[in-house]
Amino acid sequence: MLTIFYSPSTRGFYRDDVPVPVPPDAVEIEESNYLSLLEGQEQGLNIVPGLDGVPVLADPPPPTLEQVQAANIANAKYAGVEFDGVMCSATSADQNGLMAVFLSIQIQGASFVPTRFSFENGSELVITLSNYQAFMAVWLPFRQSFYLA
Secondary structure (H helix, E strand, O other): OOOEEEEOOOOEEEEOOOOOOOOOOOEEEOHHHHHHHHHHHHOOOEEEEOOOOOEEEEOOOOOOHHHHHHHHHHHHHHHOEEEOOEEEOOOHHHHHHHHHHHHHHHHHHHHOOOEEEEOOOOOEEEEOOOOHHHHHHHHHHHHHOOOOO
């Protein structure tokens, strides 16, 4: 029969069939409890020590203010800014792709062929010689706004 221990100090499980030292604060738990805890963890719950050291499932802590702010910025970048009826996202991937398009415009000049650009949010915009400056006047300040204090 398998014996399983849980250590509150390491927040880890120890099995008697694995030759590693078991911390002195470890408590023995039933295999069914162990499996139930792992199942809960797969569902997004955290395994934490209970008051008596026996592991229990708990909801994850709420996000920090910094995490919420970072998520809001990422969502805003992905949602994008409107130009010519198209919501143009402003992610790093978009910036890198647009840099290649605008480099082509600079190199090719008047011979530049209109290019259908696909943004990370799934929107598409045909970039032409006649609209790229107006587009940049809208998109670039939006992108830069995420880096200004």
